[in-house]
Amino acid sequence: MRSAVIGVFGTGVALLLAVAPLSAHHSPAAKFDPAKPVKLSGVVTKVEWLNPHVHVFIDVPNTNPRENWAIELESTVDLRRNGWSRDTVKAGDALTVEGMAARDGSTTAWGNSVVVAGTGKRVFTVTPAEPPRAEAGPTPRWPDGKPRLGPPPGQVMGYWAFPSATTLIEQGANVQADQYGLLRNLADIDKVAPFQRWARDLYELRQRNFLKDDPMFVFCKAQSGPRRFQLPYGVQFLEEREHGRIRVMFGAGNQNWYFIYTDGRPLSALPKENADNPLYWGRAMGKWDGDTFVVDSTGFNDSFWFSNGGLPHTQQLHLIERFSRPDLNTLRYDVTIDDPGAYTRTWSSGWTLKWVANEELPLYYCQDNRP
Numbered sequence: 001m002r003s004a005v006i007g008v009f010g011t012g013v014a015l016l017l018a019v020a021p022l023s024a025h026h027s028p029a030a031k032f033d034p035a036k037p038v039k040l041s042g043v044v045t046k047v048e049w050l051n052p053h054v055h056v057f058i059d060v061p062n063t064n065p066r067e068n069w070a071i072e073l074e075s076t077v078d079l080r081r082n083g084w085s086r087d088t089v090k091a092g093d094a095l096t097v098e099g100m101a102a103r104d105g106s107t108t109a110w111g112n113s114v115v116v117a118g119t120g121k122r123v124f125t126v127t128p129a130e131p132p133r134a135e136a137g138p139t140p141r142w143p144d145g146k147p148r149l150g151p152p153p154g155q156v157m158g159y160w161a162f163p164s165a166t167t168l169i170e171q172g173a174n175v176q177a178d179q180y181g182l183l184r185n186l187a188d189i190d191k192v193a194p195f196q197r198w199a200r201d202l203y204e205l206r207q208r209n210f211l212k213d214d215p216m217f218v219f220c221k222a223q224s225g226p227r228r229f230q231l232p233y234g235v236q237f238l239e240e241r242e243h244g245r246i247r248v249m250f251g252a253g254n255q256n257w258y259f260i261y262t263d264g265r266p267l268s269a270l271p272k273e274n275a276d277n278p279l280y281w282g283r284a285m286g287k288w289d290g291d292t293f294v295v296d297s298t299g300f301n302d303s304f305w306f307s308n309g310g311l312p313h314t315q316q317l318h319l320i321e322r323f324s325r326p327d328l329n330t331l332r333y334d335v336t337i338d339d340p341g342a343y344t345r346t347w348s349s350g351w352t353l354k355w356v357a358n359e360e361l362p363l364y365y366c367q368d369n370r371p
Contacts, residue, residue, distance in 0.1 A: 026052070026217040027180035029210035031072075032100035032110040040069055040109065041117070044093045049086035050368040051075050054124075056114070058095055071097050071111040074126045077233060077362045081129065088123050089116065131162045131354040137328035139291070142241075147291050147325045149237035149246065151357075158357045159251065160331050161234035165351035168226050168307035168335075170194070181309020183207055192311070199312040199342040206310030214305055220366045222256050222280045225306030225319060226335045229353065233362045246286065251361035260286040260295050278315045280304055295321040314341030329355040 042058030045068060054073040059066055073079065089095065094117035102108040114124045140152030151158045167181035173191040176184040183189065189204055206213060215221040229235055233251025240247055244263025250256050258281035265285070278301035286295040297319040300306070306313045318338040325331055334350035337343065 026214060027178075027182055027211050028100065028110045029182070030212040030214070030217060031102060031104075031108075033103045034100050036101035036103075038097075038099060038101045038109050040071075040097045040099075042069065042095060042097075044089050044091050044095060046091065047086055047089060049076055051077070051364055052366045052368070054079055056089060056095070056111070056124075058097070067107050069097075070106075070108045071095075071099065071114065072108060073111050073114070073124050075364060077364050078126050078129070079124060082126050084124055089114075094118060129162070132356055134329045134355060134357060139325050139327055146288055147293075148239065149293065149323060149325065149331070150239050152328060155358055157360050158355060159234040159236040159359065159361050160229075160353040161232075161251075161356050162354040163230045163333075163351050164353070165349075166230045167309045168193075168230070168311055168349050170347045171349050177309060179308075180211060181307065182211065183309070192309075193337075194344045194347055196342055196344055202312045203310055211310055214310065215303065216253065216305065216366070220254065221304055223250070223253050224280050224282065224300065224304050225313070225317070226321075226333075226337075226349070227305065227307050229333050230308055230351070233364050234356060235353070236361055249361060251364055252366075254365055254367060255361070255363075258284065260284040262286050278302075282317075282319070291324055293323040295319075295323070297321065312342050313339050316341040331355070 040058065040060050042060040044056060045059050046057040048055040048057075052075055054076060056071045056073065057068055058071060059068050079085075096115045096117055097109065097111050098113040099109040099111045111124065113122060115122050137152070140148040142148055166179045167177040169175045169177070169192050175188045175191050178184070183192070186204065186207060189195075189200060189207070192203070195203065211217070216223050223231060228248070228250055231250065231252035235251070236249040238247040238249065241262075244261060244265075246260045246262060247257055248260060261284065264287070278299055280301060280303065282297040282300040284295050284297040286293055288294070298317070300313070300315060300317045302313060302315050302317075305311070306317065316339050320336040320338075322334040323331060331353045332350065333353065334348065336346060336348045338346045
């Protein structure tokens with residue numbers, strides 16, 4: 001271990017699982033090595049209160065030359081929710097940090113524990129976000145009887161969050177994964193989806209690399225497919241009924257949005273220049289089947305990961321998504337995946353989300369501060 005490392009303690013993946021935050025932009029293991037724990041003591045030189053992760057810089061003494069370490073923490077959204085701010089620590093404060101060293105050997109560490117030396121107070125802790133307590137109620141509806149996917153009458157805002165599953169796994173499979181989509185047991189790979197061989201091998205590689213090549217993490221690229229409904233910070237439906245479309249907005253990433261057209265237009269009615277151009281969002285056409293909103297999407301490119309955990313897909317990806325709102329506070333999402341380029345057959349998955357009333361999507365932009 002380098003000279004800047006003042007203490008070393010137990011190692012192993014168990015450490016990562018015990019301290020990993022619940023809604024980070026990416027798995028800490030993608031950048032930091034749980035087998036390289038560090039303990040640092042130093043003086044704050046700068047605080048960067050930016051997304052995707054806040055950084056506190058400390059000068060570590062007793063090194064020659066003196067080293068300045070970047071301590072990476074959670075996002076501004078999660079830290080602020082737990083009562084912390086850019087003024088929690090200031091330049092000149094002495095800190096003791098325990099965490100994981102960066103895999104690339106740089107003077108960067110993930111801060112599992114940050115303690116102010118003068119007071120002994122632990123700061124920048126993050127506890128899991130929980131669904132808000134909400135009064136039960138029936139499915140809100142429009143005057144024509146169709147369920148509302150957005151706020152009920154009397155509310156001007158709100159969004160869906162807290163997905164019951166955070167990785168895409170075939171319905172009925174017994175597979176355990178963490179909040180980032182990392183499998184607890186790689187022996188379960190063949191249960192995840194009906195892979196073609198190349199897709200299985202690529203999925204295993206991404207898993208073994210701790211998802212470090214995720215284009216959303218590395219390049220801040222848009223997220224799409226079922227992943228849109230499993231990321232932190234929620235999703236919002238703006239039902240623009242007078243325009244025959246629903247605008248779907250996301251709290252994670254870059255406040256991205258896309259349209260689901262509900263006016264019955266054929267694919268040929270889309271802009272001519274997009275006819276043969278695969279898109280991040282694909283081309284989504286939606287219609288109501290009773291109380292279920294059914295969305296048929298094709299035309300995706302293959303420049304994104306369509307699920308947490310790194311499931312591959314090709315430009316042949318075809319999604320049938322079904323949205324239903326059985327009551328005021330529950331959204332049911334079901335998806336059927338048809339991609340003959342990556343999978344041996346059609347397969348399905350599904351989960352639920354919870355309504356967050358009277359709140360706008362959290363303000364989060366992943367390009368604020370790249371790793």
